[in-house]
Each structure stands twice: as structure tokens, then as C-alpha cells.
Amino acid sequence: MFLVDAILGRPLASDEEKRERISTLGGVPTFGLDALSSAAYGPEAALTILMPLGAAGLAYALPIMGAIIVVLALVYLSYRQTIAAYPEGAGSYTVAHANLGQPVGLLAGAALMTDYILNVAVGISAGVGAIISAAPSLQPYTLSMCLAILVFLTIVNLRGVRQPGILFMLPTVVFVCFLFGVIAWGVYQSIVSGGHPRAVTPPPHIGASATAVSVWLLMRAFASGCTSMTGVEATSNGVQAFAEPVVKSAQRSLTAIIAILMLLLAGIAYLVQVYHIGATAPGTSSYQSVLSQLIGAVAGKGVLYWIGITSIAMVVCLSANTSFADFPRLCRAVAADRYLPVSLANRGRRLVYSEGILVLAGLAAVILTAFGGVTDRLIPLFAVGAFLAFTSSQAGMVAHWRRHNGPRTSMAFNGLGAGATAATTIIVIIAKFVEGAWMVVLLIPALMLFMIAVRRHYDAIDRETAAGPLKVTPRCHPLVVVPISQWSVISQKALQFAMTISDDVTAIHVESEQHADTLPGEWRSRVEEPTRRAGRKAPQLVVVKSPYRFVVGPIIDFILDLERHHPQRTVAVVLPQLVQRRWYHYFLHNHQGELMAALLLLKGERRVVIVDVPWYIGH
């Protein structure tokens, strides 16, 4: 226990919960890292699609990022309203389930879960990828590094909701300040140079146009850029993690996250254009990330450059933390409605939903291992889930306002948001279908069916086990069976207990081939005679022969047979059990008792009850 306490911290009492809550500022690293880190790959994803257009493509970067920022603004306004309307936790699942019913709720839930799981794998793997591109000698350790970070994040999150906020504040602040500084300096340079700043380290020359521009290409660029928006929903799921007043704290935290993200996206889009920075082909030796080119162009490649690149890699790695903060809360909400195993709704020793954290870590570990720590191929799967959730959430809010006669402007905002995100969802699915979005399109309904099956199972069990008032039956002692292999204090104790609960006690003994069988003789002198002398009914000894040397089978057959012949009685099987205090004594004794208990439970009937009478060695 000492070790567990050291790693996870002492258990927290339920009433210590208030002290564990996080501030507005703490919310940014806790729930915002996924969104903020998007600045590092969203614009790059869009520019990569525009590459075939060459230098001409750059002209489209600003409008595309503009469109993305507009959708982002709509999503922000919508979630801001949702937080106020659902202070209990305003995730897409909750809102959609409450307002649009089970199917849409589960769609939102399943979509988000998929997204969160992918986010852990992709975030960690991208961060590690950045480290490795800086130090290629670490290449063989890719997977180990990924898993180490995963374990680290898991432990930090198991320690409670405040821990990541405290631990990850510094890298977040460095990341934001650094990028703001670069953007501000770049914009200033651009203005003083009349829109034509000189790059300190010039970015690679952009090639000539290879294809003409097409709507399809722009659509794909927009869809790819939309990955910038994943993680925006996180804060709304975690409203209850914030300090009082929860709604205000959560809203402020969300505002801070979105404002920073918008500024970053806008700044990057502007600078990319004035500095003539395009994406380079990933996977080639000349590859250089857009942010790296941009920092180089604005600030050169000095010490500052390396600090910046490091903070970006860290934040990308830690973006997985958003999933750790949110996935368990989402699972809790779904499990509370019994669409997932109910234990996901239990708060663990540090008041977080530990089981959800472990499930997330497990699934992410499986994905990371399956892909050897390189999850590039998973990136196209991204964003579909997030946008499905956005759409369901906002459509849910429209229904909410309609039902509660809410303000028209609120409804209009949410309606607009729903329309914009629905359109975006369709664009993302179409544009990325062949690249892998089809997998998500199959996975989400599969998850939904699973959740419905879980709920049906719980409902069936509830129906089956619902009980009325206790039926008080006249007292009727059970038939008791005591399997005995030899006469010892262990079997004596079991027999004594059997005789305290019933007068109908039968001992059963399987004749073994190895030893001369002394039990029947001992039985007469050691059990029958003393019992008769005490004036009690003596237990009966049944000896069974076993031609195939099986011991457990014949006893179970005997018990089931007895049960069948006494349809009104309960059969209690009393198992004498030797309990070892030392695990390494396990192999020195037979475990027929345990095997018998397991088989009886498996094959047994409702009228068979199993009694373990333990005997402790060395007591």
C-alpha cells in the first residue's frame, strides 16, 4: 500500500472534492492542450493539401483558415451557451441525449470516444516523432518512448484532476508566449516592410504550380485544416471539475483557450502568406514543418528557435492529456445512463474516474503498439468524431432552446453552428473517406450498437432480479454435503460447521488409487461413535469409486444428483479449505476445493450453495 500511496497519492475523502477543483487558469493546460496544439498541425495540414498548387496555393491559405476560424467561433459561442445551460457537465453526449434522444446521444458519445482515443495515440506519437526528427538516434526507441509518456500521463491523471493543470502549466505558458512573440514580431516586420518582410532564415523555395485549382482541392484543404478544431469540446464536459462559480470558471477557461487558438491560427495564416512559406513533402529528407520554417523566417535558428521547437513538441505530446481529462468524464456520463459498464461511473481514490483513465490508457497502448508508435496513418481518421459531436451538440441545443422557450438569438447561434458544423462534417467525411474516414464511419455505429447492447443487458437483469417483499419460508435445514479426502482437523472443522447448520450431513469421499484407504475405518471410530454418544444424528459417509482417477467430477455428479432428488431443499456444499499464508506453498497442495467451487458455480443450480470453511496453517 505504501507504494500505491507514493505513486498515486493518499486516498481523498469524498468531501475533499471542493479542494480538488481547478481554477480558470488551470483549465487551460487541463482541457486546452488538445485545442492549442492544433495550431502546430492544423495550418500545416491545410497547406500540405495546397502543395500541388505551388506558390499560387498560398493565396488560398488565408481564406481557408478564415473559414475555419469562423466555424471555430460558432462552435465556441455554442459551447459557451451549453455550459451555462448544463452546469452538471455539458458534453455533446449529455446535450444530445437529453434533447434529441438515445440514438443521437449515443452517436455523439461514440464519436467523441473514438476521437479521444485516437487523440492520445496520435498526440503522443506526433510529439515523439518531433523528438526523433531532432535526434534520429532515438529511432529504435520510438515505441518505448511513446509508452513511457503514456504511462506518465496515466499516473499524473490518476493522481487527480489538479495534477495535470499544475504540472503542464509551464510548457503551456512557454508555448503560448513563444508563439505569440514570434507572431507579433513577424507581423511588426511585415508592417514596417510594407508587407514584404525579409526572412532571417529563408524558407525553402515553393515550386511551380503542378495542377489547376479545383473546388475538390479547396474542400480537402479545408477538411484537413479542420483538425485544428478537435479538442474544443473538452471544457464543456468538465464543467464540474472547475471551482465555484463553475459556469463562469468554465466559460472563462473556454474563452481563453479559443481566443489563444484563434490568434495563433490567424497569425500563422497571415505570416505564412507574407513570408511565402509552404508545406514540404512529409517523409522526405527535405521535410521541414511549417512552424519550423516560420520561426526560422521570423526569428532565425538560434537558441530561441530550439526553445520554441522544444515547447511545441512538448505541447503536442501533452495534447493527449485533454483526452485523459475528458474521456473518463464522458464515460461516466454514458455509464451513469448504463450504456457502459457502471463501474466507469465510480470515482477512484483521488476522486477521478480512475477506471476510465485506465481504459483509455489501455486502448491507446494497444493502438500505439499495433502501429509501432508511428500513427501518421491514423490522422485522417481524426476530426470526423469531433465534428459529429459538435453537430449533435448544437442541434441538441436548438431543441433545448425550443423546449424551454429560450432567447431567439441563442437558438439562432446554435442553429447556425449546427448548420456550419454539419456541413463541415460532410466535407470532412467526403474529403477523407478513402484515406481512412470510412473506418470511423464503421466504428462509430459499432460502438453505438455495443452501448445499446450493454443497456439492454442491464435492463434485462433489472427486470429479472426485481424483488418484491421477502418470502418468509418455514425454517427447513439445508442438505449438507462435505467432501472429505482424509480425516484431519481441516475436515473436522468443516464437519463441525456442517452439523451446526443442519442435521442432514453427508460426507463424500472418493477412493484414491494411491493409498490404502483408511477413512471408512476412521469414520466409524472418530465420527460416528462420538456423535452417537452425544445423542446426535451421525453424519453419513458415502464412498465413491473413480475408475478414471478423477476426484472432482464424481463429487459434483453426486451433489447435482442429490439436488435433483430433493426439489424442495437447498444443498449446501461445505468445502474444507487449507489456506496457505505463503504464495509459494500453492503448488504443494491440491486445489480441488477451489476447482470444485468454480465448477459448482458454473454447472450448479440455484439451490446449490457453497460454503468455504478455511483452515489457516501456522495460526
Added chain:
Amino acid sequence: MFLVDAILGRPLASDEEKRERISTLGGVPTFGLDALSSAAYGPEAALTILMPLGAAGLAYALPIMGAIIVVLALVYLSYRQTIAAYPEGAGSYTVAHANLGQPVGLLAGAALMTDYILNVAVGISAGVGAIISAAPSLQPYTLSMCLAILVFLTIVNLRGVRQPGILFMLPTVVFVCFLFGVIAWGVYQSIVSGGHPRAVTPPPHIGASATAVSVWLLMRAFASGCTSMTGVEATSNGVQAFAEPVVKSAQRSLTAIIAILMLLLAGIAYLVQVYHIGATAPGTSSYQSVLSQLIGAVAGKGVLYWIGITSIAMVVCLSANTSFADFPRLCRAVAADRYLPVSLANRGRRLVYSEGILVLAGLAAVILTAFGGVTDRLIPLFAVGAFLAFTSSQAGMVAHWRRHNGPRTSMAFNGLGAGATAATTIIVIIAKFVEGAWMVVLLIPALMLFMIAVRRHYDAIDRETAAGPLKVTPRCHPLVVVPISQWSVISQKALQFAMTISDDVTAIHVESEQHADTLPGEWRSRVEEPTRRAGRKAPQLVVVKSPYRFVVGPIIDFILDLERHHPQRTVAVVLPQLVQRRWYHYFLHNHQGELMAALLLLKGERRVVIVDVPWYIGH
């Protein structure tokens, strides 16, 4: 079960045992493959040590092999007598234990076990090595091939004692006939050519002498050659596996094995000299085994050569089978004296000691895996065990004859044998100490200590659990505790059973933080009222608060507390248990009942008894 039957065969009844016994001829592949395969590496091992002497070394080959054959003859005569004296199974352990007491018995047992385990790993690995040197492209699959052969041998042996005899007869016959043919033809050629036969495929030229001959070198050559003798003891352990008359059958089988081995060793030693065949440096590209050179020299490298080499590789592989036949019998003998877990003495479904077979396979798999399927480095460890066992066995026989006033000639033979093998043991240990024999010298005493500890544990438990006549106490109902989380038919059934065995029933409920707690209210209307109406004492409900959200801990504390306050009563904990028929429902329900049972057993006291009341879903 169908699959198990298909792989292992149907269970055999204990009285089918006679039909499972093996004939004299069947004994050769079952118990003799280890000894016979020695012909393939014993002479080579001796010649390898003689290599530095160059061509001059060959002159020493015949005398050394002669000495080995003499020792072999003594060992043979000794075991032949032992079989007659101990028809129950005449292994070194049995003989030494019976005549020289526990320490020497365990020394023989431990030595043999070590040897048998090594033999499996080394035999399989040598066979696979021969296959790979013929087909080097299989190199990457070394370990997989080793493990596949191990699994195959395990299954064949689990199917009963007759199976290996039947299956491995053909390769044994091919191997023996082929080598006899080669030797006979070689000897004939040598005689007609006046001792100077012409080699069909001339063996590589033997280099000049690099060092002068020394006693140390000859000693080492003798010690290495002695590996030819491992496996000779096998038949004596398995006397009871033979058909009636067991002693005659076993003796004839032993005679056949030893006669063949002697002829092979003598023939090879003679031909090596006349054909000028020396060992080549192992591990180099010019390496060629002695037998391969010899067959090439006598018969050329045609089709016959390849058939011969294949049969040799097969027999070397299958030499591991001797361990599979003998190790479980040895373990049975030791376990029957309770120096090893007693379950090793149980005969499995096919009347063989299945557990011993599995233990052997498991240990061999560990060694093979640890060494990646290449066990050359283990070869020096060999033979120490065998010779320790030989010596203890023969010394035991001397004591046996002395005690029973046996014939003087018998005693003389065994005495001579004991002396010769003791001397050989010392030579082997000295000659191979630095190469690895020191490991065996440490391992064997460790094993002995382990066996003594096992016996002490059993003795202690016997003392502690020995029981006199049953103490019949006046009937006193147990205190019954029923942990209940909610009111359902499951808890109702548990409560009903509790009320049949006692009037003192307490239900305990831990207040959970998640749900509004309806149980206390339900308790009044659904339990207390009906019980009172029926005129019975109502069970009491105790509600426990749990600030840290633990459920199992507070209940266990309550139970142990109750037990402490009622020093005269037994406390029966009745656990309502939902049993799922489908394993995948496991995660949908809590397993606090199972956890509680396990913890109660662990922390519990002798007066706590655990009752599982199962409720089956979908019944």
C-alpha cells in the same frame, strides 16, 4: 472436451493399465534413445579433446573408448541386478534412498533430475542443429523448431507410455541398422585391406601435433567421452512400464540397448583409427561431424549417406524422449516420499504422470528459450548428474546385498561398479569444472535443499492437522452477515438462506455516493414487516458510511470486528452472487463478492466461514 480427447486420447481407466504396458522391443525406443544417440556424440566429444595432439592423438582414441566401454559394462551389470532386486522401479533414487538413507537418495534424485532436464534441451537443440547445418536457411527458425519438437514430444508422451515406443520405432531401427551396416562394411574393408582401407570420400587431413600428450588431456578426453553413458539408467526407473514378466522384459530391453551401444562405440572407435578420422573444430566452416566423416569414408556421400545422416539427426532429437519417459517416474517416486509436490504422483488421464511431463516440458522450454535454441554451452554440464546417480545407485546396491546377505559376486560387481563410476564422477567434475560443471555442483545441493524443505512443510502440516475424534459441540447457530448493495432477488435469496441456518442475521450495506439510497426504506417494508408477520425474528440492517468510497474494506472490518466480539461463535458471511453464463458479461458487473471472499480468506480467522449463494442469470 472433444478437442482434448482428439489430442490426448480418451481417458484410460485404472484397470486398463496392463494393456498399456510396453514390450521388450518397445522399451528400446522408449527408454533407449538417450543412450543410443550417445554413439553420435560421445566419441566425437573425446576426439575433440584429442585434437591438439593431431594424428598422434588417434592412437589414444581406442584405449579411451575401451575404458568407457568397460565402465559401461559395469554399470550395465549393476543395473541388471538392480532391476531384479527392485521390480517396483529400480531407479538410483529408490535404491540409494532405501539403502543409504535420505541424503544420498536425494543426491541421486536431484542429480538425475538435472540431467534429464538438460538432456531434453540439449537433445532437441543438437537435433535441430544438425538439421540447420544441412539447411542453413532455417537458421532464423532455430528456437521455433526446438519448441515445436518439444511440444510434439510432450503430446506424444501425454498420450501414454506406449505411444513413443510405437512412433519412434522406425527411426530407431533405421538408425541402428544403418550404423551397423556402415560399421560392418568398414570393418570388412579394413580386414581385406590389411588394416589400411581406402576411404571412398577421404576425411579432412589431420594436422600435426600441437602439444605433447598429458594425463590431464587424456583425463579430459575420457570425461568428455563419458557423455556416451548418460541415459543408461533410464530402463531401471521404468520397470513397471514393461509387460509381465516385468523384470525379464526390462532386463532384456536394457541388455538390447547396452549391447547395441557397445557395438556402436567399439565399431566407431576402431574405424576412426583405421580411416584416420579426427574431430574438426566446431563452429568453423570446415566443421564436419565425426560420424559424417566416417560414413563418407566407408560408404561415400550418396543417397545412403543422406538417409543415414537424417536418421542420426532424428535419433538425436528424439533422445529427449528418454527424459520424458523417465523424469515423471523419478518425480513420482520422490513425490510419493513427499519430497516434491504430491500431485506429481498422480497418474493423469492416460495413466502416465502427466504433471511430471508438463513440468519437464516447461523447464526445458525455459532453458531452450533462454539459450535461443542453441545449447552447446550446456553440454559440459552433462554427465555429472548421470555419474553421481550411477555411483549412488551402485553403492546402494552394495548396502542392499550386505543387508540381505546377497551373493558375494553380486556385491562384488556392484562394488566394482561403484568404485569405477565414483572415480569417473570425480574425473568428470575435475575435468569439466571450469567449463560449467560447477553450476551442476551448485544446482544439485540447491535442489536437495528444496526437496527437504518440501518434505518438512508436509510433515509440519501433518502434525498440525492431525485430528482425534470429532468434538461434538452443542448446536449453536452461527452469526450470519449478509452484505447487500440493493434489494433484488439475488439478495433476497441470500437472506432466505441465511435465515434457514441461523436466527442471528445481520445485513450490512455500504452507503454509496452515487445514488439516492433507497435500501433502508425498502428494508422496513420488504424485509422487517413480512418477517414479523411470519412471527420470526427480523434480520437487522446495518448501514455503514464510507468517506473514501471503498465498499469492501468497511464490510470486512465489520465482519472481523463482529468475530472479535463473539469469541465463541462462528461468523458465516453469506455472499449474494450473480453468476453470468457468458464470460463477456464479466465487465458489466462488479466483483465485490469475489474480492470480499478472497480478502476474507486472506485476512480472516478460523471462525469466519464464507457462503456463496449464487443466482444464475437467464435461468
